Amino acid sequence: DTEVTQTPKHLVMGMTNKKSLKCEQHMGHRAMYWYKQKAKKPPELMFVYSYEKLSINESVPSRFSPECPNSSLLNLHLHALQPEDSALYLCASSQRGDVSSPLHFGNGTRLTVT
Amino acid sequence: GQQVMQIPQYQHVQEGEDFTTYCNSSTTLSNIQWYKQRPGGHPVFLIQLVKSGEVKKQKRLTFQFGEAKKNSSLHITATQTTDVGTYFCAGHNQGGKLIFGQGTELSVKP
Numbered sequence: 001d002t003e004v005t006q007t008p009k010h011l012v013m014g015m016t017n018k019k020s021l022k023c024e025q026h027m028g029h030r031a032m033y034w035y036k037q038k039a040k041k042p043p044e045l046m047f048v049y050s051y052e053k054l055s056i057n058e059s060v061p062s063r064f065s066p067e068c069p070n071s072s073l074l075n076l077h078l079h080a081l082q083p084e085d086s087a088l089y090l091c092a093s094s095q096r097g098d099v100s101s102p103l104h105f106g107n108g109t110r111l112t113v114t
Numbered sequence: 115g116q117q118v119m120q121i122p123q124y125q126h127v128q129e130g131e132d133f134t135t136y137c138n139s140s141t142t143l144s145n146i147q148w149y150k151q152r153p154g155g156h157p158v159f160l161i162q163l164v165k166s167g168e169v170k171k172q173k174r175l176t177f178q179f180g181e182a183k184k185n186s187s188l189h190i191t192a193t194q195t196t197d198v199g200t201y202f203c204a205g206h207n208q209g210g211k212l213i214f215g216q217g218t219e220l221s222v223k224p
Contacts, residue, residue: 042202042214043157090156099144099206102159 003027004106006091012112015081021109023074023091029104031097032074034066035090037108043090049074050097081113116141116207120215128223133190135201135218143205146179146186151217152199160188193222 004025013019023032031050035043048056049068057066063085065077074091088108094101119138127133137146145164149157161170163179163186170177176189186203203215 040217040219042204042217045212099210099212100162100164102147102162103149103157103212104159105156108156 004091004093004104006089006106006109008109009107010110010112012114013078013081014114015083017081018077018079020078021076021089021091021111023076023106024072025093025104025106026072027093027095027104028071029093029095029101030071031094031101032068033092033094033103034064034074034076035092035105037088037090043105047076048097055097078111081111083113086111086113116211116213118143118203118205118213118215120203120218122218123216124219124221126221126223127193129195130192133193133197133220135188135203135220137186137203137205137215139184139205139207139213141207142183143207144183144210146183146203146205147212148177148186148188149202149204150199151202155199157202190220193220195222195224198222 007022033048034046037043045058046060047066052068063080067075088110090108091106092103094103147162148160151157161177166183167181168179174191178187200217200219202217204212
């Protein structure tokens, strides 16, 4: 079991759809992350929020739009995705967002773009 | 860009055999973290090493951080079927960015 909760677990969407992925943690962590993971590959960083402010955007296309409504919640809004965006999307949190704070991952949302 | 190389990519062992995965960075790391991802699961944090030459043990798992803080290893003694999964190392570079290795996928034959 993980203390980082992601919904939905699975999502199938067309290229013209708009959908959102949600992530929640109640560990009091101040940094939250979105990672993308393709099969047989390591997680690839997309965004970092530190103290509810976007601190890192790893040159992610604008069809992915993150949002951090408060310190416990993180959303990823999806619009006009491409089939190559199909992947496991992992949310993670860490206590302070510094090098000493390990990542706590959620179970992920398995996204299929048709 | 900076990379953390991890080998081997795959390792198939008979239950009871030992297993080792190695990580090597092109530059000095602030620390090294190890994660395990079971098939169909998510990465789970195992341990963090910070000091040069540090060795830590968790039951049958032994983690080492090299003297130069550029390499690390994870050794599992007497593997069990519950050890199956992909093991990732991840290190923070001097700029604070976390870089994952490519992972080693371990399969254990009972």
